[in-house]
Amino acid sequence: MDSVKIIEIKQSVFENNDRQADILRGELKKKGVFLLNLMSSPGSGKTTTLMSTINLLKDKVKIGVMEADIDSDVDAKTIATSGVKSIQLHTGGMCHLDAEMTRQGLDGLETGDVELAILENVGNLVCPAEFDTGAVKNAMILSVPEGEDKPLKYPLIFQVCDVVLINKIDVMPYFDFNMEKCKEYIHMRNPKAKIIPICAKTGEGVQEWADWLLNEVKIWREA
């Protein structure tokens, strides 16, 4: 596949994002679409984790992926090779997506038969955490090379996430990364956060994450 659909996202005009997010969540509930918002720093492995997750889930649930980036379409092209529906969202320099911008993406994705829609947010630990996208669950990836102190420096994103995937555990021997300290810092920000260490490249730990996600999709669609 050489080209993917690219949506140029327009800035929102709504002042009350929380209200728009609740409306969007309500609409998605009626349509039976579970929206996952996936956040992280640039280069922590969002796309590789998604590829690994899709491989485990694509025969069990209909998946659609929105790849948000300021520029390029490399990630949407990568996801498209997995066989699931994939589009690229260009944010035009904007550092995050809010609920209305996410809605533009979902319109572009054409969610007709999609049961699990995944938004790969812009790589940024600050701004995306401030805006409810209308997602049912928020997940984030923290990768081993970034260091275990990130919950100390970027509190909000850890507070708003239901799950934290600690990625690239295969390179732990080459970095000074303290897994126990990392878990302690995450739970200091958010005692309820589920923490799953994974290696998206080798697949280690990804089954646990995929099982959790599939279960959440079922609960949402059946509730």
Place this chain on the structure above:
Amino acid sequence: MDSVKIIEIKQSVFENNDRQADILRGELKKKGVFLLNLMSSPGSGKTTTLMSTINLLKDKVKIGVMEADIDSDVDAKTIATSGVKSIQLHTGGMCHLDAEMTRQGLDGLETGDVELAILENVGNLVCPAEFDTGAVKNAMILSVPEGEDKPLKYPLIFQVCDVVLINKIDVMPYFDFNMEKCKEYIHMRNPKAKIIPICAKTGEGVQEWADWLLNEVKIWREA
């Protein structure tokens, strides 16, 4: 040293940031202070690179460091152990620093005898690139684990930086990182960007960066 000075940065009231940045640069020129703005993703090694740079330069030039973070004071404490003046700036959730916010930091640093003031910006590849801080030069760090495709996805930060340090080259054997592609992508965004591969942890390449920086400080102070 158990405690460092912490400045709570207030949001700016100026609409024209570029104008404020030019004014600040003019004032710094009169005082003989060279301001470096150092940007990167979270966890790419800004503080370790600074420690390594300070060790090479502290006997040659008077250095003062401003560590900007949303929360915590771990970085300012680390820098303080190097013996140079170091303060922590808290941005109160804000994702970047503009010129007026940088001025608040410089006031807190008390730049009286400082010749080289370094601002470690908030870890973020998007927002900091949009705001001129009043710095004479902008530098950024891209670390090997983040991948060589970052200039494709985050164009602006590569356009505004005079130097790109490619850090953590010691772990290249464990990542699929194409150094030549990376240099090509950076130069696609900014043909004039100086690129220096380094390993802040072992010191490899840091001398070249320190020499470049010291030379720029001399040019600025003597011009």
